[in-house]
Amino acid sequence: MQKYVTNLLSSYDFIYDKKHGYGHIAGYEVNVLSNVMAPGPLFMFSTYASVEKKTSIVNRIRALHIKYLTADQFDYGVWVIIGAFTSKKFKQDAPATLEKVIRILEEAEAPKADICPKTGKPLDELDSKIVSIPDTPLKIRLSSDGIAAVNGQIDEENKEFADTPNNYLKGFFGVLIGAVAGLLLMIIIRLIGFYSAIAAAASIYLGVFLYKKFGGKPNVVMIVMSLATTIVFVMAALLVMYVLAANGLAIQEGIAERGMQAVRYYWNNNTEFRREFTLDLIIGAALSVVAEISMAISLIRSISRPKKLQ
Numbered sequence: 001m002q003k004y005v006t007n008l009l010s011s012y013d014f015i016y017d018k019k020h021g022y023g024h025i026a027g028y029e030v031n032v033l034s035n036v037m038a039p040g041p042l043f044m045f046s047t048y049a050s051v052e053k054k055t056s057i058v059n060r061i062r063a064l065h066i067k068y069l070t071a072d073q074f075d076y077g078v079w080v081i082i083g084a085f086t087s088k089k090f091k092q093d094a095p096a097t098l099e100k101v102i103r104i105l106e107e108a109e110a111p112k113a114d115i116c117p118k119t120g121k122p123l124d125e126l127d128s129k130i131v132s133i134p135d136t137p138l139k140i141r142l143s144s145d146g147i148a149a150v151n152g153q154i155d156e157e158n159k160e161f162a163d164t165p166n167n168y169l170k171g172f173f174g175v176l177i178g179a180v181a182g183l184l185l186m187i188i189i190r191l192i193g194f195y196s197a198i199a200a201a202a203s204i205y206l207g208v209f210l211y212k213k214f215g216g217k218p219n220v221v222m223i224v225m226s227l228a229t230t231i232v233f234v235m236a237a238l239l240v241m242y243v244l245a246a247n248g249l250a251i252q253e254g255i256a257e258r259g260m261q262a263v264r265y266y267w268n269n270n271t272e273f274r275r276e277f278t279l280d281l282i283i284g285a286a287l288s289v290v291a292e293i294s295m296a297i298s299l300i301r302s303i304s305r306p307k308k309l310q
Contacts, residue, residue, distance in 0.1 A: 005034065005041050008094050020137040026102045027112035031138050039068045039083025040090060043098070046140050047077040047110040048120040054078055060104045066097055076117040076133075076140050078105070118146030134307035142309070151308045164217050168225075171216020175226050178207025179233035186237035199237070203230045204295040223299045235285065239263075242277050249273070 009016050009032065014023030021032035029046040049057070054073035061071040061080060068083030082097050084090035116123050121143060128143045142150070182203020189199055207226045212218055246262035249255075249270075257265045266273040 005032070005090075007091070008098070022139045024113055025098070026106070027114075028102070028105065028110075029113040029117075029141060031140070033137060038081050039085075040081055040094070042079055042081050043101070044074065044079040044138065045077045045101075045105060045110075046113065046117040047105065048115050048117045049077070049108075049110055053108065053110070057104060057108050057110060060108070061101055064097075064100055066093075066100075069097060071101075076138075078110070113141065116141075116143040116146045118142050118149055121145065131309045134309070135304070147309050154308050161217075165215075166217045166219070166221070167215040168217075168221060170214040171211040171222060172225060172229075174210025174212070174214040174216060175207040175222075175229050177210050178203050178205070178226070179229045181206055182230055183233045183237040183240075186234055187241055191241070199234065201295055203233065204299075208299060223296060226299070227296060231285075231289075235281075238280055242280075246273070 005021075006016055009021055009023070009025075012023055012025045014021050014025075014030075014032075016023075016032060019034050021030075023030060025043075025045075031044040031046075033042040033044070035042060051073070054077070057078050058071045058073055061069070061078075068085070069080065070083075071078065071080040073079070080101050082090075082094050082101075084093060111117075111120065114123055115121070116128065117140060123141060123143055128141055129147075130139050130141045131147060132139055182199045185202055186199035204226050207230065208218075208222060211222050211226065216222055242263055243259055246266050247258055249266060250257055250262045255262070255265065263277075267277065
Protein backbone atom coordinates (compact mmCIF):
# COMPACT_ATOMS: atom_id res chain seq x y z
CA MET A 1 0.00 0.00 0.00
CA GLN A 2 2.78 2.44 0.93
CA LYS A 3 4.29 2.58 -2.53
CA TYR A 4 0.87 3.26 -4.05
CA VAL A 5 0.32 6.14 -1.62
CA THR A 6 3.75 7.50 -2.54
CA ASN A 7 2.92 7.17 -6.23
CA LEU A 8 -0.41 8.93 -5.70
CA LEU A 9 1.33 11.88 -4.05
CA SER A 10 4.29 12.00 -6.42
CA SER A 11 2.49 14.28 -8.87
CA TYR A 12 1.89 16.86 -6.14
CA ASP A 13 4.15 19.17 -4.14
CA PHE A 14 4.67 16.66 -1.36
CA ILE A 15 7.22 15.26 1.06
CA TYR A 16 6.17 11.81 2.26
CA ASP A 17 8.11 9.48 4.57
CA LYS A 18 5.77 6.43 4.63
CA LYS A 19 4.12 7.46 7.92
CA HIS A 20 3.43 11.14 7.43
CA GLY A 21 3.43 13.48 4.48
CA TYR A 22 3.07 17.23 4.15
CA GLY A 23 2.48 19.28 1.06
CA HIS A 24 -0.11 20.77 -1.24
CA ILE A 25 -2.81 19.25 -3.41
CA ALA A 26 -4.75 21.49 -5.80
CA GLY A 27 -3.72 24.50 -3.73
CA TYR A 28 -4.80 23.00 -0.41
CA GLU A 29 -2.37 22.39 2.43
CA VAL A 30 -2.61 18.68 3.22
CA ASN A 31 -1.18 16.32 5.82
CA VAL A 32 -1.26 12.62 4.95
CA LEU A 33 -1.02 10.02 7.70
CA SER A 34 -0.71 6.27 7.40
CA ASN A 35 -2.40 4.03 9.95
CA VAL A 36 -2.21 0.25 9.76
CA MET A 37 -5.60 0.08 11.49
CA ALA A 38 -7.28 2.13 8.75
CA PRO A 39 -8.18 0.84 5.27
CA GLY A 40 -6.13 3.60 3.65
CA PRO A 41 -4.25 6.88 4.19
CA LEU A 42 -5.78 9.81 6.08
CA PHE A 43 -5.82 13.11 4.16
CA MET A 44 -6.19 16.20 6.37
CA PHE A 45 -7.11 19.28 4.34
CA SER A 46 -6.41 22.59 6.09
CA THR A 47 -9.15 25.10 5.37
CA TYR A 48 -10.96 27.91 7.14
CA ALA A 49 -14.67 27.23 7.54
CA SER A 50 -17.41 27.38 10.11
CA VAL A 51 -18.55 24.18 11.81
CA GLU A 52 -21.71 24.30 9.72
CA LYS A 53 -19.80 24.64 6.46
CA LYS A 54 -17.40 21.85 7.36
CA THR A 55 -20.37 19.67 8.27
CA SER A 56 -21.89 20.37 4.86
CA ILE A 57 -18.64 19.45 3.10
CA VAL A 58 -18.31 16.24 5.12
CA ASN A 59 -21.91 15.27 4.33
CA ARG A 60 -21.33 15.80 0.62
CA ILE A 61 -18.22 13.61 0.70
CA ARG A 62 -20.10 10.88 2.57
CA ALA A 63 -22.94 11.18 0.06
CA LEU A 64 -20.55 9.95 -2.66
CA HIS A 65 -21.15 6.49 -1.16
CA ILE A 66 -17.70 5.30 -2.15
CA LYS A 67 -16.70 2.16 -0.30
CA TYR A 68 -13.96 2.68 2.31
CA LEU A 69 -14.24 6.48 1.96
CA THR A 70 -14.90 8.22 5.28
CA ALA A 71 -14.81 11.88 6.21
CA ASP A 72 -15.10 14.21 9.18
CA GLN A 73 -13.96 17.63 10.36
CA PHE A 74 -11.20 18.73 12.73
CA ASP A 75 -10.09 22.03 14.23
CA TYR A 76 -8.22 23.17 11.14
CA GLY A 77 -10.29 21.72 8.34
CA VAL A 78 -11.66 18.47 6.97
CA TRP A 79 -10.18 14.98 6.83
CA VAL A 80 -10.92 11.97 4.65
CA ILE A 81 -9.74 8.38 4.62
CA ILE A 82 -9.40 6.99 1.12
CA GLY A 83 -9.33 3.24 1.54
CA ALA A 84 -9.56 0.08 -0.49
CA PHE A 85 -9.85 -3.65 0.08
CA THR A 86 -6.56 -4.30 -1.71
CA SER A 87 -3.52 -2.26 -2.71
CA LYS A 88 -4.32 -2.89 -6.37
CA LYS A 89 -7.83 -1.51 -5.86
CA PHE A 90 -6.39 1.56 -4.10
CA LYS A 91 -4.04 2.21 -7.01
CA GLN A 92 -6.97 1.93 -9.40
CA ASP A 93 -9.56 4.05 -7.55
CA ALA A 94 -7.75 6.47 -5.24
CA PRO A 95 -6.81 9.13 -7.83
CA ALA A 96 -10.42 9.53 -8.99
CA THR A 97 -11.72 9.55 -5.39
CA LEU A 98 -9.20 12.22 -4.41
CA GLU A 99 -10.30 14.35 -7.37
CA LYS A 100 -13.94 14.07 -6.29
CA VAL A 101 -13.06 15.18 -2.75
CA ILE A 102 -11.12 18.17 -4.08
CA ARG A 103 -13.99 19.08 -6.38
CA ILE A 104 -16.37 19.15 -3.41
CA LEU A 105 -14.01 21.40 -1.46
CA GLU A 106 -13.68 23.76 -4.41
CA GLU A 107 -17.43 23.82 -5.13
CA ALA A 108 -18.00 24.70 -1.48
CA GLU A 109 -15.46 27.50 -1.93
CA ALA A 110 -13.39 26.16 0.95
CA PRO A 111 -10.36 28.50 1.30
CA LYS A 112 -7.03 27.11 0.15
CA ALA A 113 -3.50 27.39 1.50
CA ASP A 114 -3.31 31.17 1.09
CA ILE A 115 -5.86 31.63 3.88
CA CYS A 116 -5.14 31.01 7.58
CA PRO A 117 -7.26 28.00 8.65
CA LYS A 118 -7.70 29.54 12.10
CA THR A 119 -8.52 33.20 11.40
CA GLY A 120 -9.69 33.13 7.78
CA LYS A 121 -7.33 36.00 6.92
CA PRO A 122 -4.85 35.96 4.02
CA LEU A 123 -1.50 34.45 4.91
CA ASP A 124 1.55 36.69 4.68
CA GLU A 125 4.84 34.86 4.24
CA LEU A 126 6.47 37.29 6.68
CA ASP A 127 3.70 37.06 9.27
CA SER A 128 3.02 33.32 9.34
CA LYS A 129 4.83 30.07 9.89
CA ILE A 130 4.38 26.32 9.75
CA VAL A 131 3.76 25.01 13.26
CA SER A 132 3.71 21.46 14.56
CA ILE A 133 0.48 20.60 16.35
CA PRO A 134 1.55 19.17 19.75
CA ASP A 135 1.16 15.43 20.27
CA THR A 136 0.40 14.90 16.57
CA PRO A 137 2.52 14.67 13.41
CA LEU A 138 0.48 17.49 11.83
CA LYS A 139 2.15 20.57 10.39
CA ILE A 140 -0.04 23.56 9.55
CA ARG A 141 0.78 27.07 8.40
CA LEU A 142 -0.90 29.66 10.61
CA SER A 143 -0.74 33.43 10.78
CA SER A 144 0.73 35.10 13.86
CA ASP A 145 -2.79 36.05 14.90
CA GLY A 146 -3.89 32.43 14.40
CA ILE A 147 -1.07 31.12 16.58
CA ALA A 148 -1.90 33.71 19.25
CA ALA A 149 -5.59 32.74 19.12
CA VAL A 150 -4.84 29.02 19.55
CA ASN A 151 -2.41 29.69 22.41
CA GLY A 152 -4.94 31.98 24.05
CA GLN A 153 -7.55 29.20 23.97
CA ILE A 154 -5.03 26.77 25.46
CA ASP A 155 -4.14 29.22 28.26
CA GLU A 156 -7.83 29.68 29.04
CA GLU A 157 -8.51 25.92 29.08
CA ASN A 158 -5.50 25.27 31.32
CA LYS A 159 -6.57 28.03 33.71
CA GLU A 160 -10.10 26.62 33.89
CA PHE A 161 -8.64 23.18 34.60
CA ALA A 162 -6.32 24.57 37.30
CA ASP A 163 -9.27 26.33 38.97
CA THR A 164 -11.48 23.22 38.93
CA PRO A 165 -11.95 21.72 42.43
CA ASN A 166 -10.31 18.34 42.95
CA ASN A 167 -13.33 16.61 44.57
CA TYR A 168 -11.13 13.66 45.57
CA LEU A 169 -13.74 12.17 47.91
CA LYS A 170 -16.47 12.15 45.25
CA GLY A 171 -14.00 10.73 42.74
CA PHE A 172 -12.94 8.00 45.16
CA PHE A 173 -16.49 6.67 45.34
CA GLY A 174 -16.34 6.20 41.57
CA VAL A 175 -13.03 4.37 41.84
CA LEU A 176 -14.46 2.25 44.66
CA ILE A 177 -17.43 1.16 42.55
CA GLY A 178 -15.08 0.27 39.70
CA ALA A 179 -12.86 -1.73 42.07
CA VAL A 180 -15.84 -3.66 43.48
CA ALA A 181 -16.97 -4.45 39.93
CA GLY A 182 -13.46 -5.66 39.14
CA LEU A 183 -13.44 -7.83 42.26
CA LEU A 184 -16.69 -9.51 41.25
CA LEU A 185 -15.48 -10.00 37.69
CA MET A 186 -12.21 -11.46 38.97
CA ILE A 187 -14.07 -13.98 41.14
CA ILE A 188 -16.37 -15.02 38.27
CA ILE A 189 -13.45 -15.48 35.85
CA ARG A 190 -11.46 -17.57 38.33
CA LEU A 191 -14.45 -19.69 39.26
CA ILE A 192 -14.78 -20.79 35.65
CA GLY A 193 -11.09 -21.66 35.61
CA PHE A 194 -9.30 -18.80 33.87
CA TYR A 195 -6.57 -16.31 34.72
CA SER A 196 -7.23 -12.90 33.25
CA ALA A 197 -6.00 -9.31 33.32
CA ILE A 198 -9.42 -8.25 32.01
CA ALA A 199 -10.77 -7.75 35.52
CA ALA A 200 -8.01 -5.32 36.51
CA ALA A 201 -8.25 -3.38 33.25
CA ALA A 202 -12.06 -3.23 33.43
CA SER A 203 -11.88 -2.12 37.05
CA ILE A 204 -9.48 0.72 36.24
CA TYR A 205 -11.44 1.81 33.19
CA LEU A 206 -14.77 1.85 35.03
CA GLY A 207 -13.23 3.45 38.11
CA VAL A 208 -11.68 6.29 36.09
CA PHE A 209 -14.90 6.82 34.16
CA LEU A 210 -16.93 7.05 37.37
CA TYR A 211 -14.24 9.12 39.09
CA LYS A 212 -14.72 11.82 36.46
CA LYS A 213 -18.48 11.26 36.32
CA PHE A 214 -18.75 11.89 40.06
CA GLY A 215 -16.86 15.17 39.69
CA GLY A 216 -13.29 14.10 40.41
CA LYS A 217 -10.55 16.08 38.68
CA PRO A 218 -8.61 13.98 36.14
CA ASN A 219 -5.03 14.28 37.35
CA VAL A 220 -2.17 12.19 38.76
CA VAL A 221 -4.09 11.58 42.00
CA MET A 222 -6.84 9.94 39.94
CA ILE A 223 -4.33 7.57 38.36
CA VAL A 224 -2.61 6.64 41.64
CA MET A 225 -5.94 6.25 43.45
CA SER A 226 -7.36 4.04 40.70
CA LEU A 227 -4.31 1.80 40.35
CA ALA A 228 -3.78 1.39 44.10
CA THR A 229 -7.46 0.64 44.81
CA THR A 230 -7.64 -1.84 41.94
CA ILE A 231 -4.58 -3.83 43.00
CA VAL A 232 -5.90 -4.04 46.59
CA PHE A 233 -9.30 -5.29 45.40
CA VAL A 234 -7.83 -7.76 42.90
CA MET A 235 -5.70 -9.27 45.64
CA ALA A 236 -8.75 -9.21 47.92
CA ALA A 237 -10.69 -11.14 45.28
CA LEU A 238 -8.04 -13.88 45.35
CA LEU A 239 -8.19 -13.99 49.12
CA VAL A 240 -12.00 -14.24 49.09
CA MET A 241 -11.83 -17.15 46.67
CA TYR A 242 -9.38 -19.04 48.87
CA VAL A 243 -11.38 -18.32 52.00
CA LEU A 244 -14.37 -19.88 50.24
CA ALA A 245 -12.21 -22.78 49.04
CA ALA A 246 -10.79 -23.36 52.53
CA ASN A 247 -14.28 -23.21 54.06
CA GLY A 248 -15.49 -25.78 51.54
CA LEU A 249 -12.62 -28.14 52.32
CA ALA A 250 -13.10 -27.67 56.06
CA ILE A 251 -16.80 -28.56 55.82
CA GLN A 252 -16.05 -31.64 53.70
CA GLU A 253 -13.34 -32.83 56.08
CA GLY A 254 -15.23 -31.99 59.29
CA ILE A 255 -12.72 -29.40 60.47
CA ALA A 256 -14.00 -26.61 62.73
CA GLU A 257 -11.89 -23.73 61.39
CA ARG A 258 -13.60 -21.12 59.16
CA GLY A 259 -12.55 -18.00 57.28
CA MET A 260 -8.92 -16.95 57.64
CA GLN A 261 -8.36 -19.65 60.24
CA ALA A 262 -9.32 -22.23 57.64
CA VAL A 263 -6.95 -20.64 55.11
CA ARG A 264 -4.16 -20.68 57.70
CA TYR A 265 -4.88 -24.31 58.56
CA TYR A 266 -4.73 -25.53 54.97
CA TRP A 267 -1.71 -23.33 54.23
CA ASN A 268 0.15 -25.11 57.02
CA ASN A 269 -1.19 -28.61 56.43
CA ASN A 270 -2.04 -28.96 52.73
CA THR A 271 0.84 -28.66 50.27
CA GLU A 272 -1.46 -28.60 47.23
CA PHE A 273 -3.56 -25.78 48.72
CA ARG A 274 -0.42 -23.77 49.54
CA ARG A 275 1.01 -24.35 46.06
CA GLU A 276 -2.17 -23.30 44.25
CA PHE A 277 -2.66 -20.28 46.50
CA THR A 278 0.91 -19.12 45.86
CA LEU A 279 0.64 -19.74 42.12
CA ASP A 280 -2.67 -17.87 41.88
CA LEU A 281 -1.26 -14.99 43.88
CA ILE A 282 1.81 -14.68 41.64
CA ILE A 283 -0.10 -15.04 38.35
CA GLY A 284 -2.93 -12.77 39.49
CA ALA A 285 -0.52 -10.09 40.66
CA ALA A 286 1.56 -10.34 37.47
CA LEU A 287 -1.47 -10.04 35.18
CA SER A 288 -2.84 -7.15 37.25
CA VAL A 289 0.48 -5.32 37.08
CA VAL A 290 0.60 -5.77 33.29
CA ALA A 291 -2.95 -4.45 32.97
CA GLU A 292 -2.26 -1.54 35.30
CA ILE A 293 0.93 -0.50 33.51
CA SER A 294 -0.92 -0.57 30.19
CA MET A 295 -3.83 1.44 31.60
CA ALA A 296 -1.48 3.85 33.40
CA ILE A 297 0.23 4.75 30.13
CA SER A 298 -3.15 5.43 28.56
CA LEU A 299 -4.33 7.46 31.57
CA ILE A 300 -1.16 9.57 31.68
CA ARG A 301 -1.71 10.49 28.05
CA SER A 302 -5.38 11.27 28.68
CA ILE A 303 -4.69 13.79 31.47
CA SER A 304 -1.88 15.63 29.68
CA ARG A 305 -2.77 19.26 29.13
CA PRO A 306 -2.62 20.76 25.62
CA LYS A 307 0.68 22.40 24.76
CA LYS A 308 1.04 25.82 23.21
CA LEU A 309 2.10 26.22 19.59
CA GLN A 310 5.66 27.40 19.02
